[in-house]
Amino acid sequence: MEIAIVLYDRFTALDAIGPYEVLSRLPGAELYFVATVPGPVMTDNGMLTVEAERGIRDAERPDIIVVPGGPGEVHVRAGGEVLEWLVRVHETSTWTTSVCTGSLILAAAGLLDGVRATTHWLAREQLERLGAHVVPDRVVFEGKIVTAAGVSAGIDMGLALAAKVAGDTVAQAIQLGIEYDPQPPFDSGAPEKAPPEVVELLRSRSRHIGETPDAAGTPTTA
């Protein structure tokens, strides 16, 4: 079972590594990271470089596709090879998935028109504008398309997908293997739960999330 995780400049690391840590543990998983061209790819904060093992031309039949989010998504959405590749591989994939603002990329590829989907809470309006039917859920299954909410939601998505692919016992074993018994120190992980001033802080900092790139295609900062 081939699992392709798409990388691009300024992706958010946990969006990709959460699903990786879960899905790589599926029996028979052949997981690889893919980018326009193979080689090093830097994350959104410039503090981490991850290797894309394959170029998209060498990944034509993944069974599962994972598209992470991150401020660089704006540039990917502006058009080009990744969108064309997504349209192509989605035709034969078993599951096409996204985490966080990766859903905006799926939408830009035309895969979410009228489709129930989720995204990072700060990007919901933008995803709606791109044609999806946005629901504020953490993980949304709609046919073979699976979308997850922001960043850490990729872990929950990975486990839910693992259960569909390999059954509950395998998914439970993966969850126990990564000791995923979450105990966050605060209950502030969703805008409906966090203190209003914290929500406002994030909103004011992130007003550019999901914005259209400028004429030069420069990604705006999330």
Next chain:
Amino acid sequence: MEIAIVLYDRFTALDAIGPYEVLSRLPGAELYFVATVPGPVMTDNGMLTVEAERGIRDAERPDIIVVPGGPGEVHVRAGGEVLEWLVRVHETSTWTTSVCTGSLILAAAGLLDGVRATTHWLAREQLERLGAHVVPDRVVFEGKIVTAAGVSAGIDMGLALAAKVAGDTVAQAIQLGIEYDPQPPFDSGAPEKAPPEVVELLRSRSRHIGETPDAAGTPTTA
């Protein structure tokens, strides 16, 4: 504020990337990945390569040290430069932390003698044998030493540490930024909660976790 995350061959990716995703968002964070020598480091399953930006000789005064776990820890524990470096940088660190079996490395460096600490649930006995006072908690603060349970616990540890370093509001904002409102599909993330047959499955597969390396120093498989 310098944050050094230690990489070594066959580390577990999420052990490192969970704390990275949280701590890199601290105000003033200068986070880097460090290894014996700078360059590419492969994870435990051979499916992902991450770059260590610095060699340990170029990281002499990190304020926060994060040691991830993974099957390669057995080799690190067998002795050498990383252990010597840990002893040295722990003298001046503000926080010395581990995730999963990274605690076995801290113990091998002599930093956990009689210290309350946690680790991956499958490595508790081994950590006790290495001199720590093991408690089955998800995150344990003991002076400036912070240890986390298996793999995904590094996210909870990162947030708890962020609160100590920068206050509750900053930590809550980080939690909301990564939308950490966990909704695992099963309640099987701890051995006390998972179905007994799932616990047994993991135990039988992982009987070598934390074992002493053989004479050649070959890491055994977790």
